[in-house]
Amino acid sequence: MIRHLFCNIFAELNAIFRDPGVLIIMVGAVVFYSFVYPLPYSSEVLKQVPLSIVDYDRSAMSRQLVRMTDASELLRVVFQDPDMETARRKIQAGKSSGILVIPDGFEKQVLQGRKTTVSAYVDATYFLVYRQAMTGLVTTIRTLSAGIEVSRFKAAGGSHEKALTDRSPLSLVSRSLFNSHMGYATYIVPAVLLLLLQQTMLIGIGMLSGTRREHMQEKKTVIPLQGGPLVRILGRTVACMSLYLIHIYFFYAVVYQIWDFPLRAGILDMFVFLLPFLLSVVLLGQFLATFFKSRESSIIMIVWSSMIAVLVSGFSWPVETMPHWIRAISMLLPSTWGISGGLRMAQMGASFSHVMTEWVCMWGLSLFYLILAWICTRVMAKVPEKESLTSSKPSGSN
Amino acid sequence: MPANEDGTGFLAVFAREVSHIRQHARYPLAMVVFPLLSFILIWGLFAQPYPRELPVAVVDLDHSKLSRSLIRAVDASPVIRVAFQAADPVEAKNLMLEGAVYAWLHIPKALEKDILEGKGGEVTGFTNTQMLLPGSLVSSSLQATVSTLSAGLNIRSRMQGGAMPEQAMTLLDPVRIDRHVLFNPQLNYMYFLSAALCPTFLQIFVLMVTVMALGSEFKNRTAAHWLKTAGGSVWWAITGKLAVYFLCFILVGLIMLAVIFPGFGVPLRGSGAVLMAGTLFLILAYMACGLVLVYLFPSLRMALSAASFFSGTAFAFVGITFPLEEMPALGKAWSNLLPLTHYLHLFQEQTLRQAPISLSVPDLLIMLGFVGTGYCLIPLFKGHMTDSRYWGKA
Structure with missing residues (x-):
């Protein structure tokens, strides 16, 4: 079991780093977007x-x-x-x-x-x-x-x-807290960075799974995964999370410095808070990946869902004004909790006790998606022959 | 009609594409289901187009009749709901850090006493501006409530005999400002955001589907078969294929306009014809962008990655949330390379601003320029279709 786990971690890391397409998404896009996304807002405050x-x-x-x-x-x-x-x-x-x-x-x-x-x-x-x-x-x-x-x-x-x-016997003094100059980049970018982790991870995992499936059909060489569904899921989880922990460090230590965003939490605290965030994203990704039949299928859906995840996460439009059904959908997305708690810790200096609800909910989502991923992986493993007949027919060749 | 006797040509490619779409669930999903779901979501999100009942805490250290009426007045404002009475600022700040409130109002000790003695009093609103949108709404609503209450106190104190001389009153506030809000007087977020978000969703699907449809021919090594179906004509191959998507997206575009105008109730003050033409050009322009991307990136996943960057980040660059003029030169240049920027410009002019048609003509021409560029690229695809070196790149 442990040996299979280590084999699978190695196999998945190998699959990530040997595949330029996956690297572009899971490393290139993360770095690229974290410099491009703040660009339109870089003047922060609208003047003149x-x-x-x-x-x-x-x-x-x-x-x-x-x-x-x-x-x-x-x-x-x-x-x-x-x-x-x-x-x-x-x-x-x-x-x-x-x-x-x-x-x-x-x-x-x-x-x-x-x-x-x-x-x-x-x-x-x-x-x-x-x-x-x-x-x-x-x-x-x-x-x-x-x-x-x-x-x-x-x-x-x-x-x-x-x-x-x-x-005027009574007057009001207004004090802005946390983003005192009301900067637009400071408002938008920290939330978008967390979303970036989620979406690139989802695309990356979709591609990894799609590649495995395509390569197995084409009998190409890949390091095969070993053991039962749980060990397979865990192997990929550890591989992807270890890569993304580096991204978290990169965001708070490099990107925040470069764009001069206030950081009011220790990086170690952010690691601890975002651990269940990454975990739930990896597991969500593996659950979704079972539906994508080829490498590229995931991209359209994930690009579409990034816009939706931003709109429903609560930082761009207040949750109090959303109807209940949208709020319910948003609660199934790790980004909703990650952004809500992550912003309060990193931007507002909230302590761990202030974001406990979010932290617990992300662990809950992790468990939820682990079960779904496990069920789907098992079902997929049982019907590989049927699968290979129906999926990825070369288009138009008939 | 461009069908050859051997059953090849435009219609043959068209029929081949229809059967291709019917075999792959991702096409109908991305062409119809996802766009319609997006419109429904936007409708749900902005069905209440003004943020209401945003939670706020109060720290009342005065416990007087005045402080209680202040809290009642704040709670009565439609934007704000007084959700918590905190004992001290520490508790209030904790509520803010827990995300339970967007602001707290601090009412100091002896506020009522100071005011009755004519010394004047001051309350403080602490607002969370990390949440910029609710924060600034709550802040301006607090300001308005306190001013209204203050004016009431002033009138009352004068009626009770502690009046200041009328002459002094005329000395006060000599220049006033009369505010007029143009084009969207109620500051309706539905008009402002939802109308811009729908086309943003549409362009994602047009671009991604175009790239997917063209690129998969090369990835799956079916390009030669495709060209053969077109009777060897690269023009019929590409136009026949894209015609299927174009027809479908026109339908989705019409649904979008129907959702925005009768549905969301956004006022259409300009020309509906210009808007229709613009929507048509928007779809064509993004199909042209798809052609450019597939031409530049023979590998499907690279083309799709580029397309997701181009369409997925577009909303940040179009100047709706943050104006174009304030972007750095690189951002501004990029913004102009997005057909969506020009479409939304036209859109704002023809809907809210009631601008003359002549102002929107340049936007139409620019979008037409994108279409022309794509059109000029078509003959260059012949090489890709016949050269197997371009095939099979995942």
């Missing part, structure tokens, strides 16, 4: 959203407002348009993302000590752009307004602070 100004006032004060808007780090004034229609067409053409309209008589009303209103029109086709542009505009106007307010109170000889607390 382009704006149009429609200035009907053309006064010293309106020009001051335009300068302040342009000086805001979130905004950039790119057009001064004569009217709303022109400015609106520029938004439709995607040349700007918002319009600030300064009404006629703006300066006059301010100087006369009255209230005045400027209008902001912001494109909400893209939510991130909308949020940054609106935040930038509101902040700029508040700053301008506060400056005018202070000088008015000075002129009137009153207490500014007293007036402020009277107007």
